[in-house]
Amino acid sequence: MHLFFQELLNGLVVGSLYALVALGLALVYGTMQIPNFAHGHLYMLGAYVAFFGVTVAHVGYWPAMLLAIVVLALVGVVLERLVFRPLRNAPEVNTIIAAVGVLFFLQTLAQVWFGGDYRVFPTPYDKVVHFAGLVATQQQLIVIAAAAVLMVALFWFLKRTLTGATIEAVAQNRAGAALVGIDPNRVSMMVFAISAGLAAAAATLIASISLISPSMGFTVILKAFAIIVLGGMGSVPGAIIGAYILAFAESFGGTYISSNYQDAIAFGVLVLILTFKPTGLFAKGT
Amino acid sequence: MLEIKNLGVRYGAASPALEGVDLTVRPGECVTLLGANGSGKTSLFCALSGLIPSTGQIRFEEREIGRMRPAAIVALGIAQCPEGRQLFPDLSVEKNLRLGAYVGRRDRRGTEAALERVCTLFPDVRDKLRSPAGALSGGQQQMVAIGRALMARPKLLLLDEPSLGLAPKLVEATLDAVAEINRAGTMVLLAEQNAYAALSIAHRGYVLANGRVVLEGSASALQQNELVKKAFIGA
Ligand SMILES: Nc1ncnc2c1ncn2[C@@H]1O[C@H](COP(=O)(O)OP(=O)(O)O)[C@@H](O)[C@H]1O
Ligand SMILES: [Mg+2]
Numbered sequence: 001m002h003l004f005f006q007e008l009l010n011g012l013v014v015g016s017l018y019a020l021v022a023l024g025l026a027l028v029y030g031t032m033q034i035p036n037f038a039h040g041h042l043y044m045l046g047a048y049v050a051f052f053g054v055t056v057a058h059v060g061y062w063p064a065m066l067l068a069i070v071v072l073a074l075v076g077v078v079l080e081r082l083v084f085r086p087l088r089n090a091p092e093v094n095t096i097i098a099a100v101g102v103l104f105f106l107q108t109l110a111q112v113w114f115g116g117d118y119r120v121f122p123t124p125y126d127k128v129v130h131f132a133g134l135v136a137t138q139q140q141l142i143v144i145a146a147a148a149v150l151m152v153a154l155f156w157f158l159k160r161t162l163t164g165a166t167i168e169a170v171a172q173n174r175a176g177a178a179l180v181g182i183d184p185n186r187v188s189m190m191v192f193a194i195s196a197g198l199a200a201a202a203a204t205l206i207a208s209i210s211l212i213s214p215s216m217g218f219t220v221i222l223k224a225f226a227i228i229v230l231g232g233m234g235s236v237p238g239a240i241i242g243a244y245i246l247a248f249a250e251s252f253g254g255t256y257i258s259s260n261y262q263d264a265i266a267f268g269v270l271v272l273i274l275t276f277k278p279t280g281l282f283a284k285g286t
Numbered sequence: 287m288l289e290i291k292n293l294g295v296r297y298g299a300a301s302p303a304l305e306g307v308d309l310t311v312r313p314g315e316c317v318t319l320l321g322a323n324g325s326g327k328t329s330l331f332c333a334l335s336g337l338i339p340s341t342g343q344i345r346f347e348e349r350e351i352g353r354m355r356p357a358a359i360v361a362l363g364i365a366q367c368p369e370g371r372q373l374f375p376d377l378s379v380e381k382n383l384r385l386g387a388y389v390g391r392r393d394r395r396g397t398e399a400a401l402e403r404v405c406t407l408f409p410d411v412r413d414k415l416r417s418p419a420g421a422l423s424g425g426q427q428q429m430v431a432i433g434r435a436l437m438a439r440p441k442l443l444l445l446d447e448p449s450l451g452l453a454p455k456l457v458e459a460t461l462d463a464v465a466e467i468n469r470a471g472t473m474v475l476l477a478e479q480n481a482y483a484a485l486s487i488a489h490r491g492y493v494l495a496n497g498r499v500v501l502e503g504s505a506s507a508l509q510q511n512e513l514v515k516k517a518f519i520g521a
Contacts, residue, residue, distance in 0.1 A: 162384065162391055169374045169385050176372030179335060179365075180434065181357035181389035 005134055007251045013140045013209070015247030016147030020202035021220055022227040022239040023154065024195030030234025031171040031191045034084055034095055038102035039199060040221025042079075045106060046072045046200025047212040048114055051121050061124055061204075068200040076196030077189045084192075085185065103217075110214035123208030143205045150201060151240060154194070158236065167191055171234070230270050232280030241281060246270065287312055288334075288364075288442055288473070292342035295329045295497075303329040304340070304497040311442060311475050316468040318484040318505070319477045320518060321494035327477035328369050329497075331446050334475075335359055335366045346442070361389045363441035367448060369477075371431040375420025379411060379430050382419045386437030396439060404433035407463055425456040432463065442473040449480050461487050481518035485509050493517075 025039045046068045053064030083102060087095045125138035158164040169177040170187040177184055203212075210216075227246055231238020246266055253265030274280070288311040295304040304326045311317045321327050333340035336356040344352040351359055365386075374382050383404060387397040405412035408429040414422055419430055428448055435443055445464060449457040457480065465487040468474045478484035485491060485505045493501035493514060501513060508514050 162388065165377065165381055165385055166388070168377055172374040172376055173372050175337070175368070176374060177385075178337060178356045179360075179368055179372060180386050180438065181360035182385070183355070183357055 002133060003255060007255045008248075009134065009136055009140065011244070011248040011251040013143050013206075013247075014250065015244035016143050017202050017206045017220075018223055018227055018243035018247055019240045020147050020150060020198050020205075022224040022231070022243045023151070023236060024198040025221075025224045026228045026231065026234050026236055026239035027167070027191050028195045029228060030236070031167060032084070032088075032188055033092070033234075035099060035225075036195070037096070037099040037221060038079070038106060039195070039224065040217030040219075041103050041106035041110075042072055042075060042196045042217075043199040043203045043220055044110060044212070044214060044217040045075065046196070047121070047203035047207045047216065048110065049200065050204040050207065051119060051212055054122060065201060065204040068204050069197040072196040072200035073193035076192035076194075079196075080189045080192040085188065103221075107214060107217075114214060116214060118211040118213045121207035121212055125208070137209075139208050143209070146201070146205055150198065154198070154236075163190075226267065226270055228280075230273060230280055232282035235280065235282035238280055238282035245273070287347060288475070289345045290330075290334075290343070291345075293330065293333060293344065294341040295326070295333050295338060297329075302497055304333070307342075307494075307497070307499055309492055309499065311473050313473065314468075314471065315490065316465070316474040316476065316488045318481075318488035318491040319475060319494060320479070320481045320484065320491055320508075320514070321477070322479065322517070325494040326497040327494060328446055330494075331366055331368070331444050331475075331477060334364065334444060357389055360438050360440075363439075364444065365435040365438040365440035365442075366444040367431045367435040367446065369446040369450070371427055373419040373427060373431055373434070376418050378416050379419050379422070380415040382430055382434050383411075383415075383437050386434035387439075389438060397437070400437045400439055404436055407436075407466065408433055425452055425460070428452060428456070428460055429463070432460070432467075436467065440472060442475065443467060445474065445476045447477055447479065449478065449483060457483055479518065481508075481514055485514075 021039070021043055025036060028034050028036050049071045050064040050068040053059050053067045054061060059067065079102065083098050084095065087098055123139050125142055127138050129136050129138060129141065158167060166177065166182045166187050167190065169182060170184050174184050223246060227242040228239050230245065231242035249266040249269040250262050254262035257265055290307060290309040293304055293307040294302055296302040307330065319327050319330065329338065332338045334344060336354050336359045340352060343350060346362060346364060349362065351362065374385065383401055384397065387400055390396055410426055411429050411433055414426060419427060422430065432445065432448060448460050448464065452460060461483050464474060464476060476484055476488060485508055488505045490504050491502065491508045492499050501511065
C-alpha cells in the first residue's frame, strides 16, 4: 500500500509536467492545426531562462519562473509571426518542416550558448515532507499544486472570459470569427504566447527535480505528442487526462511490472486505448 | 447609406468573379441581390466585409471602407450573416451570440439589450441558449446566425442566402424575421436564389450574372420581369 501511494505521488508529479506541456501543444494544434515539433525546445529554453534568472540574476525562484514565462511568451509570439503565419495557407508538410527547422535551430542555439553539459537547477524547496508515512519533497508538492492552479486558471480563461472564447471561436470557425470582428492573427499570437508560457512554467517547475540540458526537449515532445493523440488532437481536457494516464502507466508499470520496460509499458497502454478509441478520448466534432 | 461603385473581385488568374458592379442601399431600405449559383453574390459580401481584396469604391456613410479590416467594418456598423452560417458549433448558443457583440464588448448594457432583442425576435433561440450551436436544427441555426449578426447592432445587415437548405415554412419564417428587422430601421442587403420570397420583402433588387449587374429595379418591377420570372421563379 505504501509503495502504491508513493507511485501515485510520482505519477501525479510527472503527470502535472506532461499536462502543462501537452496543453500548450494541444492549444496550438486545436486552434491552428500546427503540429509544433519545436514545443519541447521552447520548454528547454524556458528552463534555461529560469536557470539563469536564479543563478546569474539572483531574482529568486518565483520571479525567475515569471521571467521565463514572459520571455517564452514573447518567443512564441515571434515564432507565430515570423515562421508559422506566412505558412498559413501553405501545404501542411511545409508547416511540419518549418517546425522541425525551429527545433534544430533552438537545439543548436542552446548547444552554442549554454554548452552541452547537464546543469543542476537550484531550488529553495528541497526539504523533505513526511506525511502519514509518505515521503515527498516540497518541490514535488509544488509541481502538483502549481500545475493544478495553472490548469484551473487556463480553464477559467477559456470558458469564462470573452477573450478566452475568441480562442475557441477561431479554433472552431476561423471565417466566422473574422466576421464578428475577431482578428484571427492576434488570436494565433495569443495562443502561441500561452502555449510557450505554459511550457516555460512546466520547465521551471520540473527543472529542479530533473536536470537541464539542451536536449531535454526531445523526450518531452515525443510524450506530449503521444498524449494529444491519446486525448484527441487538439482537445484541452483530452490533453490533461491523457497526460495523467501516460504518467500513471509509467510510474505503476515501472514499479509493478518492470522498470526496464517502463516506457514500453506506457506506450503499450496508449496503443491499447487507441485500438478501442482510434480518434482519441475527446475527439472533436465528427 | 452604402454606395458601391465599379467593384471588382478577382481570384487568381481566372476571369473576375465581379466586375464593374454598382450598387446602393439607401437608409431604411431592404435590397435583394439575386443571382444563380456562381454569379458573385458571396464574393460581393466578402468584399464588403473586408475578407477579400477588391478594386473600386465601397463607401459606407461617407467613408471609404474598401481597404478596412473586417473588425473595423463591423465596428462601423456592417454585420454579415454568411453563407453556410459559420457558427461556432461546440460553443453554446449564448456564447455564439455574445461573440457577435465582440467589437462592442465594452458596452455591456448594449450587449445585454441586444441579446434580449434577439431572444424576443427568435423565441426558439431563447430556449436553446445553453445548447451547443451545432446541436440545433438547420432552421434554428439560421436564427442563431442572424442573431449573431444582430448582436453587433449593425446599421446594415448583410444576409447571404439565409433560406438555403431550409423547408419552405422555415424560409417564410426567416424572411418574415428579416422584414421585421428592416422595419425596425436596419438597412438590409439580402442575397438570394429564391427570388420570389426575397422580392416579397425587398424594396428594390439587383440581378447578378457572371459577376455583373444585368438588371436592377423596384421589387414589383422585378417580379414582373420576364427574365427574372424565367430564370428564378420558374414560371
Ligand atoms: N475562394 C475562391 N477561389 C477561387 N474562385 C472562387 C472562390 N470563391 C468563389 N470563386 C468563384 O467566383 C465566382 C463567384 O462565386 P460566388 O461569389 O461564390 O457566387 P455566388 O455566391 O453567387 O454563388 C464563381 O465562379 C466561383 O467559382
Ligand atoms: Mg454564394
